[in-house]
Each structure stands twice: as C-alpha cells, then as structure tokens.
Amino acid sequence: MGRLSQDFFIDDAIEVAKKLLGKILVHETPEGTTKCRIVETEAYMGVLDKGSHAYSGKVTPRTATLYEQGGVAYVYLIYGMYHCMNVVVNVKGLAQGVLIRALEPLEGIELMKKRRKMDKVKNLCNGPGKLCIAMDITKKENGVNLMSSSLFLEEDEKEEPFEIVSAKRINIDYAEEAKDFLWRFYIKDTPYVSVKSKE
DNA sequence: CGGCTGATCGTG
DNA sequence: ACGATCAGCCGA
Numbered sequence: 437m438g439r440l441s442q443d444f445f446i447d448d449a450i451e452v453a454k455k456l457l458g459k460i461l462v463h464e465t466p467e468g469t470t471k472c473r474i475v476e477t478e479a480y481m482g483v484l485d486k487g488s489h490a491y492s493g494k495v496t497p498r499t500a501t502l503y504e505q506g507g508v509a510y511v512y513l514i515y516g517m518y519h520c521m522n523v524v525v526n527v528k529g530l531a532q533g534v535l536i537r538a539l540e541p542l543e544g545i546e547l548m549k550k551r552r553k554m555d556k557v558k559n560l561c562n563g564p565g566k567l568c569i570a571m572d573i574t575k576k577e578n579g580v581n582l583m584s585s586s587l588f589l590e591e592d593e594k595e596e597p598f599e600i601v602s603a604k605r606i607n608i609d610y611a612e613e614a615k616d617f618l619w620r621f622y623i624k625d626t627p628y629v630s631v632k633s634k635e
Numbered sequence: 636c637g638g639c640t641g642a643t644c645g646t647g
Numbered sequence: 648a649c650g651a652t653c654a655g656c657c658g659a
Contacts, residue, residue: 478642487642498655516653518643535642565643607642 438591439583445506445525449479449532452506452525453621456534458595460542463571464586470544470571472561473592476537476622476629478605480522482530487611487619490531501579502531509587511568511578518565521573523582523589537606537620538562540628541570563630599624606631 440459445452454477462471480488482502489499489512501510502524510522510533522533539561541548548560548570561567568574573587582589602618609615622629 480642489642494656496656512642513654515641515643515651517651520642522642537642563643605642610641 438593440589440591441583442507445523445582446527447506447525449481449525449534450619452523453477453479453534453619454600456523456536456589457600457621457623458592458598460590460592461536461539461571462588462590463573465572467572468544468547470548471542472539472567472571473542474536474538475540475626476620478535478537478621479619480533480535481619482526482532485611486614487605487608487617488531488533499531502533503529504579506532507582509573509577509580509582511573511575513575514565519568519574520564521568521577535564536567537564538622538626538628538630539567539571540626558627562628 456474456477459474461474482488482490483493485491490502498512504524505528506525508524510524511519514520521536524533526532541557541560549555552560552570560570577587580587601622601624603620604616605620
C-alpha cells in the first residue's frame with residue numbers, strides 16, 4: 437500500500453522526525469511480518485550536532501551510512517548488546533538521521549512477544565533497543581533502502597489526528613549545550629513511549 | 636596493539 | 648542503582 441516515497445526523506449531531521457510520527461514501520465522476514473506505528477522519534481542534525489555520531493564531520497566505517505542520501509536505514513550496535521535504528525534523511529553528505537525510539541505494535545504481536553520473551557504488549561517496542569529485537573532489525577539492515585526492501589515505511593491509511601510533544605533527547609549527556617535541545621518528539625498521551633517525560 | 640566508552644535494558 | 652557485554656574508535 438502507500439509506501440513513503442523519496443521526497444518524504446529529503447528534509448531536515450527535525451521535520452522528518454515529526455512527520456514520521458503516526459507512520460507505519462513494516463519488516464517482512466521468513467519468520468513472519470511485523471508492523472508497528474511510530475510513536476516516538478529523535479532528530480540528529482548531522483555534523484554540527486554534538487549529540488550526533490557524525491559530529492564535526494567524523495566519518496568511520498560505522499557512520500558512513502549516515503552520509504548517504506535520505507531513505508535508507510542506519511543500524512548500529514550500542515553497549516555491545518543492543519541495536520538502534522535511524523532513518524537517514526536529507527540530501528547526501530549532511531549525515532542527518534531520525535532515531536526511532538518507540539512503536540505501537542499492530543501486527544505480528546505473537547512473533548514480537550516470542551522474540552522479546554515478554555508478554556506485555558506495552559513493553560514490546562517502548563525503547564530503541566527493544567523495538568529492534570521485536571522487529572528483528574540488526575546490522576544486516578544497515579544501509580537498506582526503506583522504500584524498496586523488506587524493511588519499509590508506509591502511510592497509515594486510517595490515521596487519527598494527534599498532538600506532538602517536544603522534549604529533550606535521551607542519554608546524550610556528553611553533548612554539552614546540544615543535550616538540552618528539544619529534538620525528541622512523541623505522540624501525546626500514547627502509552628507506548630520509552631521513558632516518562634521529565635517536564 | 637590495549638584501554639575506554641556507549642543515542643540500552645532487565646532486574647532488584 | 649547497577650551490571651551485562653563488546654564493536655568500534657582512538658592514541659601510542
């Protein structure tokens with residue numbers, strides 16, 4: 437159905453972070469298909485953003501994907517145990533990305549429960565590491581095209597109106613003044629957010 | 636090479 | 648509040 441197209445991704449990370457709320461993330465695997473609604477995101481604005489992996493223009497084998505043209509996935513390992521997924525956005529070279537922080541499970545819930553070894557639907561995808569386990573997103577998905585691969589984004593056919601809340605990004609204490617920027621966005625009153633808001 | 640660190644999570 | 652756990656980055 438309505439997959440997101442190229443122009444959706446060619447925009448500032450802050451704009452795309454807000455536009456992605458309410459959109460559907462789908463992963464088709466041999467085990468089955470999982471489908472979730474995006475309820476929480478964070479914008480990483482690239483080489484000038486002290487919170488970003490691309491700060492100061494640093495390019496490494498890991499971060500190279502961030503410098504691609506918008507519309508691909510940037511997936512990396514964190515704390516030696518978990519994966520996090522970004523949607524790479526904007527034109528090639530800016531290294532902007534949107535971290536997917538929390539999802540509302542829609543389809544493939546039994547499969548996600550099995551992968552997470554967890555029965556509470558509210559806790560299946562309420563964190564960036566958790567949602568990657570639930571949807572089986574790993575470094576295999578690093579660099580894949582989110583318009584044409586088995587991991588993709590689509591419109592919500594029956595989207596209800598919602599309010600967007602802005603907040604400080606999570607766990608980037610090293611980012612100096614950038615840690616206070618309100619570049620985290622989530623759907624107001626959703627029970628599926630990752631951490632409680634502190635303001 | 637060797638040492639440090641992290642866009643996290645589950646348990647207690 | 649804390650430990651798990653290790654790829655990736657950096658300095659030597």
